[in-house]
Amino acid sequence: MLHITVLVPFLLALMIALLRGKLPGLHRGWLVFAGPLALFVYFLTRIPVIKGGDSGYDIISWIPSLGIDLVFHLDGLSLLFTLLITGMGTLVVLYSIYYLDKRKEELTPFYVYLLLFMGAMLGVVLSDNLMVLYGFWELTSVSSFLLIAFWHRRQKSRYGALKSMLITVFGGLAMFAGFLMLYVMTGTFSIREIWSQAESISGQALFIPAMLLILLGAFTKSAQFPFHIWLPDAMEAPTPVSAYLHSATMVKAGLYLVARFSPVFAGQYEWFWIVSGVGLITLIYGSIQAMKQTDLKALLAYSTISQLGLIMGLLGMGSAASFYTGEEAVFFTAATTAALFHLFNHAIFKGSLFMVVGIVDHETNTRDLRKLGGLVSLMPVTFTVALIGSFSMAGLPPFAGFLSKEMFFTAVLNIRELDFLSMQSLFTIVPVVAWIASIFTFAYSMIMVFHTFFGKYQPEKLDKKPHEAPFGLLLSPIVLALLAVVTGFFPNILSKTLIVPGMNAIHPQIAASSPFYVNIYFWHGFNTEVWMTLGVIILGVVVYRVYGRFSLVDREWGRGRGITLNQVYDGSIRLVERSSRSLTGLYMTGSMRHYLMYIFTLIIIIVGGTLLYTDGITLGQGEYAPISFFEVVAVLVMLTGALAIPFAKSRVSAILLTGMVGYMVTLLFVLFRAPDLALTQMIVEVVSVTLFLLCFRHLPRLGREKVKFRLKLPKLIISIGFGATMTMVALAALDSSPFESISSFYTENSYKLGGGKNIVNVLLVDFRGFDTMFEITVLGLASLAIYSMIKLKIEPDNKPAAVKSMFDDVKPRYSRSNDVLLQSVAKVAFVIIITFSLYLFFAGHNNPGGGFIGALMAAAALVLLAIAFGMDFVEKVLPVNYRILIAVGILMAFLTGIGSFIFDVPFLSQAFAYFELPVMGKTELTTAMLFDLGVYLSVIGVTMNIIFTIGRDD
Template sequence: MPLLHITVLVPFLLALMIALLRGRMARLHRGWLVIAGPLALFIYFLTRIPVIKGGDSGYETVSWIPSLGINLVFHLDGLSLLFALLITGMGMLVIFYSIYYLDKRKEELTPFYVYLLIFMGAMLGVVLSDNLMVLYGFWELTSVSSFLLIAYWHRRQKSRYGALKSMLITVFGGLAMFAGFLMLYGMTGTFSIREIWSQTGDISGQSLFIPSMILILLGAFTKSAQFPFHIWLPDAMEAPTPVSAYLHSATMVKAGLYLVARFSPVFAGQHEWFWIVSGVGLITLIYGSIQAMKQTDLKALLAYSTISQLGLIMGLLGMGSAASFYTGEEAVFFTAATTAALFHLINHAIFKGSLFMVVGIVDHETNTRDLRKLGGLVSLMPVTFTVALIGSFSMAGLPPFAGFLSKEMFFTAVLNIRQLDILSPQSFFTIFPVLAWIASIFTFAYSMIMVFHTFFGKYQPEKLDKKPHEAPFGLLLPPILLALLAVITGLFPNILSKTLIVPGMNAIHPQLAASSPFYVNIYFWHGFTAEVWMTLGVILLGIVVYRVYGRLSLVDKEWRSGYTLNHVYDGSIRLVERVSRSVTGLYMTGSMRHYLMYIFTLIIVVVGGSLLYADGITFGQGEYAPVSFFEVVAVLVMLTGALAIPFAKSRIAAILLTGMVGYMVTLLFILFRAPDLALTQMIVEVVSVTLFLLCFRHLPRLKREKVKFRVKIPKLIIAVGFGATMTLVALAALGSSPFESISSFYVENSYTLGGGKNIVNVLLVDFRGFDTMFEITVLGLASLAIYSMIKLQLEPGSKPDLVRDVPDDNKPRYARSNDVLLQSVAKVAFVIIITFSLYLFFAGHNHPGGGFIGALMAAAALVLLSIAFGTEFVEKVLPVDYRKLIAAGISIAFLTGIGSFVFDVPFLTQTFGYFELPVMGKTELTTATLFDLGVYLSVIGVTMNIIFTIGRDN
């Protein structure tokens, strides 16, 4: 299936497009553009159903880091297809719902849809990845994007609290899972999940097998909100309702279930897997159902019901692993639990998604989700009530809805577990159906509270901020479609059994599927079986619990617990903050001098000690090149300038001496015949001296205090020791390298493989393009950090300490020159320098130059223009947003690297060729030029963003 990597890439590309179109879609709601992506993906995955049903599967590999065994390997089987359909189908409905839920006049929609699309792409990456490292990368991306979505209303303290809690807990689980993946790699020597399956029999007895299993389960339990890691999910309900309907009912919380199902072929044969997964699932099931009864907020009720239902599915996956203890018909007998898990996974996404949307409608139309204020809405919102009734009855497990069928299958699974003979006495397994039955009673009760307490009872208009009315059709359509699905899948369940459930079973139990094909036939009536009597008991006792709950007005009671897991979490965070603040306060003194002393001392001890005590270290004696007279002069001038800096009486003198040292380095590069480095160093000195001067005018007058000599001794020792250490490092690199110099490889291959005669430029944009890409990314982040730091205002109306106050007329002042001669020369010089900058950019692949040097030259031209005419003039003549220019440059560099995937070659692979062009004749064209363009734009953006930010007075 050649489109698998495209399906993962589509949401990210769409997110990028939405971000770039920001501010250009004033009339059109962005949701209408966004919805096209998940719709197309959903249709594509629907077309894959016959292929997967027929026994085929899609497998696709895109080279990334083949030397480490890390490639973008995507695999589509029955399990990943089921989740992909949930991700794209629910995503499509949620986006349609959000179009009418989020007002484009009041909400910032661009970030919302960018975060949502990133999350969708990350989830698709999780369920389609076959490589452990790639799966982990997408896994953590879901945590980051969900953090951004939960904190969408970031001005609310509860939103920020819920987002942080969810990320801390899920990232903790993700790191544990990462450690488990590394253990699996250590045992198998592969990152491929399917190759690990084939080695299960060889690694099951190794010492790291059980620890890796536990660590991977930690990742699954934290992501799927299993007890005791469930505490993040209720607080995540501060997110907008479309986010809750998507992340917390259908997708993100299902990622842990997917992980357990995906690794069942590896770990299901272990008794520990059975007990941990099924035990944690059943505990979560009953705990969540009891807690849901206590909630007065509708979303909180749904949050705990989601925790409960996730526990149910997790427990079923654990019980389904019992099939690995047997063979033949006995094994198939216990796979009923897996069948129930997959069926309820689909049902839960359908009815819980519709219920979250219903709650959003109620909140949208009444301005409250508080059950104590709601009631009597059935006559005002009949369509919403009908959807809520179907969703709640399906969640409660009542016929004729699909939830009834999967609940009956759940009862069958827990009853079957009593036949296990892995424990004596077997009667212990009776606890499984007992816990399932009790939890189902509470599930029935809170489902009735959800629908009847909201829509029946006394109407209380005095407690509502607005008069309720039926929601617009756009808000109603998605939950209506989901409610119809709950009815259709209930009446015709075998539509799912043969298309999605059986292929999913084949993926979870591949060995059983290979020996005998699975057959699933779901129907309503099985006679008066134990499951039927259990259901009747649930209904009768559920009605009693609901009536008692309502009669005693317990729904209006504030349930205050004593010492809860939330208190443990909050206390742990406060303790960590307190301890870290105390420890950090010991060495974070606010003095840059102290920080440098710490860093240099550590380098001296670690690096210097290693050089002195390691075996085989030599310092290149007898291998030095002859030293010329001009090199001696340049070094002496450089040393003189460097030694004079600490004794300078003013900052101007110190800056000039620093510049002198830099220009002597430039002279050395010229003497060593390194024109690229010389050009770069020279322009860097121009720009850096300008920056020094800009910062200088913000600083107070330099005052050198007299310090006793004994205070200077430690600093002198550190300075001399650090210099000596770096000298030894350089000499050791010259004399102790166990490898041959790689320089000959670049000399021989820069033209044949990189298409360029300038070895330095080919290195930067081809052989080591990955380094360059991350360097410009770091530069961009540093530039934005400087911008944020300068612009930061601690209080409204206050100014940062390092920036001058604005004059009385509140108009910003800009640095500029009044020298007419300078202004006249600057105009001519600007054109010449920019022209030379473009020459360096285009010529750099074969001659001295390149994107980095050309960008610095262009920045120097802009600096000259700014000094002559002022930054205000430059901003008017060249109205460029340099922060956006940074983003554009980095994006071009990344897209150049990603483009190599289209040709099935590793990331950032460059190519070149010769073409006959009109007028120009035979011309070399190379993709590295596009990458260099990204470097060029980003470096200009970084430099000018810093200079313009610091150059302003305000």
């Protein structure tokens, strides 16, 4: 079932993508809406089960050999997150329906990305397997990237998207390394199995590095100082996205990770110090930065950073419980309670505030505090929601934020009781920092709501007249505001259903000994927390007044002073780009020859080096074939021809010398008992020469390469080195046979199983028919490529004059030859060659021959005819479209292959039988013959298509 919940958003995304362009009247959002809603309801129904102490557990085996399975696990912590993801998801989709105009925006990609994100996020919080978790984690980064860059024409959107991607993926990779270290230590990717081994691995050398790397992942994702810089730039995303990803869900994935790994790492001093320290620094830094912002969304971004820091700090302080047992442990878990409660509250009030800002933006076309003011009478409902949201954020009663802030104060006061390392005096700083940060939080919350809705209304600065938003747009923020009020009055509906199960997941050991009992009160009497809150309100009001009195909102806040983190980021990006460009420029010269030289050199070093280093060559072990004088002559002629090619002065001699080498190779094939090869090679040589001659006149003269010897030398060295390496490979292969050869199988079974005596041919059409099928397909593609290359006329702007003049004296080519002798001979030869070709085809199964050879022979006959009578004549006599012939041939081979399915045997299984035929007597018929016929036809098609295409080109 859990797998299905993760799958639903992805399936929905697919559906939305497929419906692109359909149902134009319907806003895409309505199609999406039901998905998260259904999931939300499902997860709500799981609450009683989880509350009862059970946890859902689903497993689908994926890569068991690597220990990677799709294990999904629903416990209290996961449940809280799944509810946030699906619940906020539902509201955000609803909001987006009214926010994004279906006529102006590309809605299909928007919802596809949003659903991808939702699915990935569910995957993150449900996965028990680290590798699966990592995969979903990166997918959230990717979908966040796509959503931030949704308005991709804006430079700032792209900048923000890239920045968030680089930072979060960097953290993700670090986390991945941390996961691998955990695997090395524990031998499992399962989080729960790692929990059980936490004690035993804590002493290992990799334990602290793994912890640091995983924290790096959490901190980058949750925008903790100093990795927070991506979050303000991510505000370029459409506001529904900011509300969803960058305040309520994705940025909380880091918190989830810390909470999830608490059972492993809590109890380490490093964990306590780093998590609480970074959290508190982020808390106060974010709250001060938020004061300086003039853009409402930027203010909310810094506020989010600050609040994430608060929760992170609480999780860190909660881990202090692991240093103790019994009552004292429970005492420190108050921080964890606060963390979970505030996690929920923050999602509620920050979501509503983002939506309010979106509405203000929507109605006034600006988010600039310096232009806004006095909107209260114009937008009373929006104002009410904003008031509830910001009062909850500021921690004022009776809203939920007040309760979690009181709990936060309790937690920081508790920390003073920590008695390790005799650092009590240091711990007194913690409440002070928390208190100061709360003052700023109060102040910016007030700035946000009062500067927008009170003060002077400045219609002249707005480019449209604002009025109250439509009901649909208001619905989601109203729901959230109501939730903030309800949880403010009845906080205990959360405590047993979500918070206690969540705490059980974070502190499994403590929960096992003393079950958690959470009861949230409004009023505890006049204790320190209440005095702290009163202080926050009084000093907060003072700060707010000062802010207004000195018009701090209009001040430019120290830009360009000192080195900011953003400058460091931009600078390092530039540095990386520049240095990688110059490094690449060193070897990526754009010259094919250089690249080939790298490749050859590497082969020489790797292959040749290995052979020399491992003494791979042992000569004189095996028995060698005797040498006859005849063979030596053939080899010498071949080598002479080859060596002469580089010195050839004209095209004709170079081509003829290559042909000479080819014929000597043919001769060697004959000598080495390879009749099929010899036949094929010979005909290929003939056809190739024809091709060469057809193109010949269009090929340039072979000028001498005017290269200095200094430049020739490396070329020479590389070629000799490569040749030597290949000789070594040949020698090494001679005397080593580590495996039993599989060839004997073919020799024994060729007749038994394939019904043919020509083993090579049976191999081609039967045993390795698959190869052959692909081979003719490749050939067909090559010939079609040639066809399109010739037919595709790209008119060059400045065709060099030299080329034209070269052809001026050339007569049209397909004028028929006037050589009567040639014509008469050709007629006779044609019949003979075609007959021979058919013979080769039929003989192929038992004697040298086969489809290839036969087809090439037939093609050669056709070429001969074309030379003698002209191409027009051949086309008139044989009106065949050779391109269709290729297709027919390949199809035939393929259908023969498929035919074997009818008999329930694997693809390309051949059958054979003997028949008494009237004229031919006892004849063997095989399906392989049909296959070979396919080969035959397609090869004729390919060859003729190539030759005729070139021949016809003028």
